[in-house]
Amino acid sequence: MKALHFGAGNIGRGFIGKLLADSGAELTFADANHQLVDQLNHAQQYRVHVVGVDQRIDTVSNILALDAGSEDVIERIAVADLITTAVGPNVLDRIADTLARGLLLRFERGNAAPLNVIACENMVRGTAHLKAAVLARLPHGYHAALEQCVGFVDSAVDRIVPPAAANDGDPLEVTVESFSEWIVDRGQFRGDIPQVDGMELTDNLLAFVERKLFTLNTGHIITAYLGSLAGYRTIREAISDPAIRLKVRQAMHESGEVLVRRYGFDRQLHHAYIEKILGRFANPHLVDEIERVGRQPLRKLGAEDRLIKPLLGTLEYGLPHAALVEGIAAALCYQNAADPQAVELQGWIAQDGVSQALSRASGLAVDAAVVGEIVEHYQALRQG
């Protein structure tokens, strides 16, 4: 299997690339970071440090890396069997340009072999978004070929992988938690489903994507923003604070009740899932900085993302939502001069006031009652 993976970052090297290589794929990374591409090509391997109750170091070898903007990537798309991405939701549209060019070459050459594309990003239906962006760039005459030969497969991806920079010495080594989960939509593949150990198939993907994004990521982001307000540096420090842990657990329960009602998850099992996640946040072997988890607050305040979507669910079902409201208020307080979206958010608040800024980021009506609740909490947090 010829696999091309866009994004040789934390999750690319530490999770998806590793699973593909372990399953015997001929793996090529494509990345926009020239230095990283050079380092990968020089070493042709990297180490993955798996930390949990037990620890081990695995080596991923026989890999190749390409500059994401190079013609070699277009060639590679023309012959690939599987293409995956882990670049961040905001970068998918750029990948779509490259994918459309590679697919055009593939179709012009008459390659009608099945190809599957899986975006492994923290977003609901990320691959469907990528497909729409590719179609918008591909000449109409090739749309039927794309529908017939190319599977765009949505997925949910879960493994906590902090930046490689946390490791001393080896710039390519990644440290990952032992837990991992990659769930893909069985019905969206074209041709034979690739055999990748650790890739699970489901007929109910949306439920699993929302379960992951609106439990783990909802709890993670609230830990980050409350932790930042309290002056902590890492997620472990923040979640070890009993007051923060209580609020994070409450927020995950509020969001969880929406998931239980919407998808029929077993309530007790879901509560156990929440407790397991709280344990993962406290992993003593991971140094996961609040700055990473809190990154891009405007994305995180989006209507479809981990804060606002669960909140809207609680309103839909008439459920309690005080902890989610406090988490959103903490997001509005988030300051980080090194994060352009945090700077932009604070600029909006300074210029137009907090209600307008929240409405602009989230799509909530500025005069909605829940916006009033969030603003009240925001003011309390700012004073406290």
Ligand SMILES: NC(=O)c1ccc[n+]([C@@H]2O[C@H](COP(=O)([O-])OP(=O)(O)OC[C@H]3O[C@@H](n4cnc5c(N)ncnc54)[C@H](O)[C@@H]3O)[C@@H](O)[C@H]2O)c1
């Ligand atoms: N790290 C985690 O714990 C984790 C877990 C699950 C899901 N995710 C998701 O995985 C995705 C990647 O996250 P990450 O933590 O690995 O980020 P990262 O910043 O470590 O990696 C992203 C990589 O993409 C590369 N990149 C940027 N623009 C590119 C382009 N145009 N073409 C090719 N490569 C490009 C960057 O150079 C970088 O190496 C995000 O959507 C994130 O939400 C992350």
Ligand SMILES: O=P(O)(O)OC[C@@H](O)[C@@H](O)[C@H](O)[C@H](O)CO
């Ligand atoms: O990657 P983001 O910015 O969407 O979210 C930050 C973290 O919550 C996230 O990367 C988690 O570590 C990951 O989703 C765990 O599976």
